[in-house]
Amino acid sequence: MDYISELTEKGKDAKQAARKLATMSTALKNEALLAMATALENKQDVIVAANAQDINRAEANGMPKPLIDRLLLNQTRILAMAEGLRQIAALPDPVGEVLGGWLRPNGLAITKIRVPLGVIGIIYEARPNVTVDAAGLCLKAGNAVILRGGSEAIDSNKAIAEIIAGAAYAVGVPAGAIALVETTDRQVVSAMLKLNQYLDVIIPRGGAGLIKTVVENSTVPVIATGTGVCHTFVDVTADLAMAQEIAFNAKVSRPGVCNAMETLLVHEAVAAQFLPAMLERYHQAGVEIRGCEQTMKYHAAVKPAMAEDWAAEFLDLILAVRVVSSLEAAIEHITAYSTCHSEAIVTSDYEHARRFQQEVDAAAVYVNASTRFTDGFEFGFGAEIGISTQKLHARGPMGLPELTSIKYVINGNGQIRT
Amino acid sequence: MDYISELTEKGKDAKQAARKLATMSTALKNEALLAMATALENKQDVIVAANAQDINRAEANGMPKPLIDRLLLNQTRILAMAEGLRQIAALPDPVGEVLGGWLRPNGLAITKIRVPLGVIGIIYEARPNVTVDAAGLCLKAGNAVILRGGSEAIDSNKAIAEIIAGAAYAVGVPAGAIALVETTDRQVVSAMLKLNQYLDVIIPRGGAGLIKTVVENSTVPVIATGTGVCHTFVDVTADLAMAQEIAFNAKVSRPGVCNAMETLLVHEAVAAQFLPAMLERYHQAGVEIRGCEQTMKYHAAVKPAMAEDWAAEFLDLILAVRVVSSLEAAIEHITAYSTCHSEAIVTSDYEHARRFQQEVDAAAVYVNASTRFTDGFEFGFGAEIGISTQKLHARGPMGLPELTSIKYVINGNGQIRT
Incomplete structure (x- = not known):
């Protein structure tokens, strides 16, 4: 036939x-x-x-x-x-x-x-x-x-x-x-x-x-359905131990799926304190790190990020890392490169949490949790036919x-x- | 530019x-x-x-x-x-x-x-x-x-x-x-x-x-949005006075809009009682009637309906009329030709009303009312950007x-x- x-x-x-x-x-x-x-x-x-x-x-x-x-x-x-x-x-x-x-x-x-x-x-x-x-x-x-x-x-x-x-x-x-x-x-x-x-x-x-x-x-x-260029932003007031766990989980627990993090954004005021240990942990886990100039200062294994890395869905043990100057700069970056799938902030600041959830346009916007939870089962739906990245229906x-x-x-x- | x-x-x-x-x-x-x-x-x-x-x-x-x-x-x-x-x-x-x-x-x-x-x-x-x-x-x-x-x-x-x-x-x-x-x-x-x-x-x-x-x-x-090939089915138990008002309103009150009726379906058991007066009223109102063979028996002005008339959105003072043998036949006709916009039954039978509303696949399914009510203002929304005829969103x-x-x-x- x-x-x-x-x-x-x-x-x-x-x-x-x-x-x-x-x-x-x-x-x-x-x-x-x-x-x-x-x-x-x-x-x-x-x-x-x-x-x-x-x-x-x-x-x-x-x-x-x-x-x-x-x-x-x-x-x-x-x-x-x-x-x-x-x-x-x-x-x-x-x-x-x-x-x-x-x-x-x-x-x-x-x-x-x-x-x-x-x-x-x-x-x-x-x-x-x-x-x-x-x-x-x-x-x-x-x-x-x-x-x-x-x-x-x-x-x-x-x-x-x-x-x-x-x-x-x-x-x-x-x-x-x-x-x-x-x-x-x-x-x-x-x-x-x-x-x-x-x-x-x-x-x-x-x-x-x-x-x-x-x-x-x-x-x-x-x-x-599907494409996820997901970010995690570590804010200036973040609990850095929590941030490390969340950022590690979001990248490493299952890098091949759409809710895995592809770019880590770090507030410049905590970069020196946060990034060395974080980058070493990624490095130990076999993650290839592509960072901005500032990021490169904190670990020898960081390769320079190319312009296309900010928009890439690696679906692999590869991570783009960028140091940003403020919450606004983080939101600007996300707005420019996100596929509007899952975005997270780690913060202790109420107003930053509120603004991030209001201003970031994505299907799922997290405060103090891993982007990996965007999933029908994790949401409690008991099933999932896919994850919509469009706004219609x-x-x-x-x-x-x-x-x-x-x-x-x-x-x-x-x-x-x- | x-x-x-x-x-x-x-x-x-x-x-x-x-x-x-x-x-x-x-x-x-x-x-x-x-x-x-x-x-x-x-x-x-x-x-x-x-x-x-x-x-x-x-x-x-x-x-x-x-x-x-x-x-x-x-x-x-x-x-x-x-x-x-x-x-x-x-x-x-x-x-x-x-x-x-x-x-x-x-x-x-x-x-x-x-x-x-x-x-x-x-x-x-x-x-x-x-x-x-x-x-x-x-x-x-x-x-x-x-x-x-x-x-x-x-x-x-x-x-x-x-x-x-x-x-x-x-x-x-x-x-x-x-x-x-x-x-x-x-x-x-x-x-x-x-x-x-x-x-x-x-x-x-x-x-x-x-x-x-x-x-x-x-x-x-x-x-x-938009296309409406809408039907009204006059069932065997219909209040025929009510049916005449509804069927007249659905066609004549504003023929150029999407929620106007384009085809009238009449149960064969009430056709002889219902159609002569109904068709005369349409005729007086300047409606061109295109009917099935049985319909033609009830008024001299009825022209024979062509196959394409059953699928036509006339948006004008033109009406297709068909005599059907049962509720099932009415639903079959509607399923075959409807654009799933607005469909109505006039009936006094509880089970027929229930089945029509369950089995007819349309955005709006009416019992004992004119299809002309499918409208954001008539629904009480206070506004309307259009009438969706798709099922998504x-x-x-x-x-x-x-x-x-x-x-x-x-x-x-x-x-x-x-």
């Missing part, structure tokens, strides 16, 4: 399924999620065998080890995917929530109700666990989903999608509700981005290149409510407009 | 201004809105003179009378624009509203706060009152705005923008907060649609052609809260992620 036919057929079926999903009971959705979890556990061998094909192909193509590791599925990872579905089943159903309501002077009763978005397209890269995650979250929020994973994981994704969709359909979820695009032709992505007839939204999950392609080419509304970690829209239902007794 | 330079300069200034607007006090914003209103009143002669240039040009170009009327500004209309600004000043400020908050087990206090979107681009057509309206709403919600009106209204828009921006800046609104694109070159629209560096969102206001161009070409997130009438985003502020005392 050519990819246009495949997309059209899956789009049509998904749209049909979405109508039924919109009014499906929470009980049935949860039953489906639990059945999907059990099916994953029961068919581990099928998944592992399919995954082996992907792994073999990747090795033959010389894929780097860390990427092969992301692709790999073993018992632990399959059980974790199943557990994820059970957690989604345990979350409250966002659909049907009454968000407000009022009576108009003419007697019309208006009620604002949470409804599913409809059909969600997810475009993602190598990790096959996204297949399960995204399908589970979309289903719980009453949406049909069309999944397009990376071609490297196609055998794993096909096996997983068949297992979970089959389990869901067996308990009464309408066919077409969980669809995986099987064509690996890259052109299928371009076609998906123009599938306005069937898709209500596209959420890309992956690297900056994927996000850019989707944002630039999609006519379907997009929720852009959703911002920051997106849980189930962010996968919904609203509808106004209006009850009258014959009102007409004069 | 070429249009790229103009857009870049205005974009940069708007972004700078947006930072200050984000933390501007409600009192100052209201003072600015009132000053803008007074300035419009005081400089009516300037506006009328500028408008005369637009009108002269339009007449010379042979613009049709109804369009010239939309372009015309007189004292009544200028006073109404000023009054609109005073109404916006009287509305509650959405910025800073705490939408929720919670304490995490690790002691992090998370608060979700409403913040402005940033810089909003508005692309609109002939009516110059949008210049005032959009500027006022964006300012109240703390956003900078870049306005691009139709070239037909350029002289009026320039005069209005200069007057209101001048009045706002004089009381302390930062320069650049209210910008009008002065280049009339059509290419400026294409360039605006790619201005991701400066624009957080684009809202097109106008006909289906404009909306389509924006949706298809914008890389900036868009809120699509906003759906239905958009007031001030729909011109905002959110931010999470997180307060800790040294939390790091393990």
